[in-house]
Amino acid sequence: EAQVTQNPRYLITVTGKKLTVTCSQNMNHEYMSWYRQDPGLGLRQIYYSMNVEVTDKGDVPEGYKVSRKEKRNFPLILESPSPNQTSLYFCASSYYGQPQHFGDGTRLSIL
């Protein structure tokens, strides 16, 4: 089954403790992206990747890192999480220019 898998689905952690949210897709898509969703602000793009070893900033990249060492994986790294990064996060993937497939989301709470 074609899918985008995010882990963990839920995480409560504390300020400053490094964390990684993994994203994996099994559709051989070149394009992958991370969004965060906050009430009243909609979904905003954090980072995206057009292919392996090619990443670029979206609209809200501050405080985040990403890597794309393999085509299927696109982890989101929070080196020193802060409470303002408490949010619902979505990973998405697609072929170039095609509709995006989204994961089920990761709800992060940073205390």
Next chain:
Amino acid sequence: DAKTTQPPSMDCAEGRAANLPCNHSTISGNEYVYWYRQIHSQGPQYIIHGLKNNETNEMASLIITEDRKSSTLILPHATLRDTAVYYCIVRVGGSSNTGKLIFGQGTTLQVKP
């Protein structure tokens, strides 16, 4: 990417057609109209997209006006499971864009028994 305007909410009776409008008066010739929906806090789900012509798939139909300044998403027989926030998004097609989808506030569709 062009801005879109959607009504904040709509109701529909179960089994009836749901018609969701979207205005995109500043759309450019190379911009497509996409529709996604989000059920509760799940990941957005792609529904349908089109450039000029009307489109239909197993989920919905998309009607785009001749001047392309507005469109309507039609769910032919709405069910309770279609209750969701529906987003109309306009973006340039092709491989050169950043792929960014700009989700506005969308339309909250409530399907009622």
